[in-house]
Amino acid sequence: MRLALCEDEEVFQDVILDYLNPYILEDRNISIDVFSSGVGLLDRYTRGERYDIVFLDVEMPGILGVDVAKRIRDIDPSAILIFMTAYTQYVKDTFCINAFQCLLKPIKRDVFNEEFERAVNCSNKMKCKYSITNKDKRTIFEIKDIVCIEIYHRHLRLSTVDSSYEYTGSLGNEEKKLSNYGFVRCHQRYLVNMRYIFQVGSDSFVLSTQKRIPISRRLKNDALSKCHRFLMGYCL
Template identity: 30%
Template sequence: MLHIAICDDQADQIQKIRTAAETYFLTRNERVEYQTFSNAFAFTDVIDRGSIFDIVLLDVCMPGMLGTEVAQHLRDAHSRAEIIFLTTSEEFAVDAFAVKATDYLLKPFTQLQFNKSMERALGFIRQRNSAKVIFRLVGGGVRVEEIAQILFLESHGHVMEVYLAAIHMIKTDYVEIQGHQIPLGKRKYRDFQEQYFQFMFAPK
């Protein structure tokens, strides 16, 4: 699930931004949870309490605290959120770059402009989540695994066992899950494979 925060001091702008986000995700197979904030301090408070967001849609010119200051607060809290600024002013673009913002949109923005920013943000998220590591196999060869799928590592002398968080391999006579081989009954391979793919690719 994607967690998206919208922070803007104007209620009508919050609604416009949320509508743009909902329109973007309308035809995409993503579960999305939104949290909206009309006050910059309310947003930084939830960050300080440990809330984590994947994407932050952030106004710049807000009473009491600029959006760029909010973004710096996020970075100081080690947030890896993709930050998209949405503002009426061009003057903070350099500051936005300094906090590693994903994009900087001027209001009023079009749906197409918004979509491009979201694509950029999701691209970075997918890239980050699909980071890979290469292991050298006992007996020769290598194996590439996504870091996000590694449950834990266990070392036995010079040999390291890697336990995965999900099914990794389906063979005709066994399923490999969390590093273990589970026997698969004869003539069950096709049924199991079909049901597994239905589960994996069903709408979330």
């Protein structure tokens, strides 16, 4: 598991590294890269680096953490973003870009541990495999890569960021299998991975892929409620 810590103040870097050290010692598969500015972190992303969990300070010189997060979302919508700030007025802004959590400084160890373990659990669930079969051809995905599944010409169409795959099945059955992985049924024809929701409207979701998904009147209240809970970090 790859972690990134983006914090401009060394004293807070040291605190978070101290909190993470027991986890890193226990699991050698956990690694962490530390950045003192958002510019350095974004440079890694543009060079193809990816992180499972990103800790972001909100207020940093050069580029704010929220703006860094927006660019990360454009590149990797599945990254788990945990903000850190001493200013409560920034909390609402962080959840508008689907933050996993926003921790208020000074961060207590027990609070950090609880949220980090929850984030690890979420990341591991998103790495679970999901398979579909079409004409005896089996295709396997990581759940985090599935953007949405829709009914299309009496078949199902599964979409990732850059491809789509048609297969035979029931959207109701797919909903049952994915209900615990951050997916929401917002329309009779659509099942959406909430990690890719970029904008919530009164009658549609706009995804980070620019695809617009309608919200039916029958499912509207339930879909918006689930989306709200997810965006506030209580989904998993």
